[in-house]
Amino acid sequence: MWQAATDYAKSVDNVMLYIIAISVTLLLIVTVAMIYFVVKYQRKKHPVAKQIEGNKVLEVVWILVPVALVLSMFFYSYDVFKIGRKVPPNAITVKVQAKMWAWKFTYENGKTTDTLFIPLGRPIKFLITSVDVNHSFYIPAFRIKEDAVPGRENYMVVEPKEIGSFDIACAEYCGLNHSLMYSKAYVVPENEFSQWLNGEVDDNFLRKYVASHTGGYKDYLTGSYAILFAKGCVQCHSLDERKSIGPSFEALGRGIANVSFMGRDTSINIDKNYIRESILYPDLHIVRGYEKIRMPYSTNLLKEEELSYIVDLLYTNFVKSKQ
Numbered sequence: 020m021w022q023a024a025t026d027y028a029k030s031v032d033n034v035m036l037y038i039i040a041i042s043v044t045l046l047l048i049v050t051v052a053m054i055y056f057v058v059k060y061q062r063k064k065h066p067v068a069k070q071i072e073g074n075k076v077l078e079v080v081w082i083l084v085p086v087a088l089v090l091s092m093f094f095y096s097y098d099v100f101k102i103g104r105k106v107p108p109n110a111i112t113v114k115v116q117a118k119m120w121a122w123k124f125t126y127e128n129g130k131t132t133d134t135l136f137i138p139l140g141r142p143i144k145f146l147i148t149s150v151d152v153n154h155s156f157y158i159p160a161f162r163i164k165e166d167a168v169p170g171r172e173n174y175m176v177v178e179p180k181e182i183g184s185f186d187i188a189c190a191e192y193c194g195l196n197h198s199l200m201y202s203k204a205y206v207v208p209e210n211e212f213s214q215w216l217n218g219e220v221d222d223n224f225l226r227k228y229v230a231s232h233t234g235g236y237k238d239y240l241t242g243s244y245a246i247l248f249a250k251g252c253v254q255c256h257s258l259d260e261r262k263s264i265g266p267s268f269e270a271l272g273r274g275i276a277n278v279s280f281m282g283r284d285t286s287i288n289i290d291k292n293y294i295r296e297s298i299l300y301p302d303l304h305i306v307r308g309y310e311k312i313r314m315p316y317s318t319n320l321l322k323e324e325e326l327s328y329i330v331d332l333l334y335t336n337f338v339k340s341k342q
């Protein structure tokens with residue numbers, strides 16, 4: 020993927036190209052020289068081997084030239100690496116906390132999210148740590164990747180130069196659901212960002228803002244929701260307001276579920292327990308207006324880790340965010 024959404028990304032790409040160009044050139048020189056020597060010094064032409072010894076000029080050249088090349092690669096990379104380490108005075112700090120298997124972002128005013136929202140054209144200092152095992156905070160489009168290590172704070176500075184939504188992945192194997200440890204970074208103009216930070220608009224407003232400015236409406240539905248796609252939940256539950264075979268997950272934000280429970284109509288508070296029961300025992304309480312369709316992924320198909328991940332995900336993103 021070549022999308023480069025920061026100047027830093029472009030510099031990293033240039034370093035890559037530089038190193039690849041040198042490597043390919045050397046590979047060609049060595050290969051051609053090898054073939055040339057094989058032909059030139061073959062036994063047919065030189066039946067008796069001859070020892071050739073000492074050539075000061077050649078020896079100096081083949082020591083100095085590679086050393087110069089390697090040093091140039093080192094200093095060029097180091098120069099670019101330093102850009103990602105320099106904290107400009109107008110930088111804002113976002114704390115990044117990794118845990119099995121989600122990301123938590125904490126902003127300067129204490130607000131927390133599991134999806135990253137950052138302003139366009141402002142340097143962002145990510146303070147990266149982990150609460151359990153080693154993870155690695157990776158945003159390919161920004162070309163930043165930094166280990167998230169428990170008991171340690173690493174950092175990385177980046178300045179987004181493009182409105183859009185960009186994948187965040189974990190780049191260090193961290194257990195069962197490592198492959199689901201995705202989230203998204205939404206880059207929005209500073210004005211929208213501060214409105215959001217002050218609580219004047221919600222996450223979905225920013226997601227929709229980005230979707231409508233990039234045409235990426237589908238993106239808005241993926242990210243940390245990957246598991247809902249992988250397990251087929253979205254076949255019956257939409258992530259926006261649309262009704263489908265089942266209620267939309269967004270409707271969980273209504274707070275109270277009107278259900279038929281043991282043959283009687285009643286209301287239940289929507290909490291983690293309600294969500295868990297709805298998945299584990301689909302027939303226990305039926306949402307009014309929907310049919311008693313057995314949801315296919317019950318106890319035997321979802322592992323406990325997956326179940327609690329989904330319960331947390333639905334609760335945090337649709338119930339808690341509405342309170």
Ligand code: HEC
Nearest residue numbers: 250252255264265266276297301304305306309312314316
């Ligand atoms: C074949 C269609 C289907 C699939 C697939 C499905 N569900 Fe459902 N789900 C329903 C229907 C229909 C209801 C409403 C009736 C009921 O409560 O049983 C429902 C209800 C729910 C509720 C309660 C919703 C509310 O608004 O009160 C939750 C939570 C839920 N499902 C989660 C999931 C999850 C998580 C998955 C994937 C692991 C999933 N469902 C897969 C059909 C489905």
Ligand SMILES: [Cu+2]
Nearest residue numbers: 154189193200
């Ligand atoms: Cu991880």
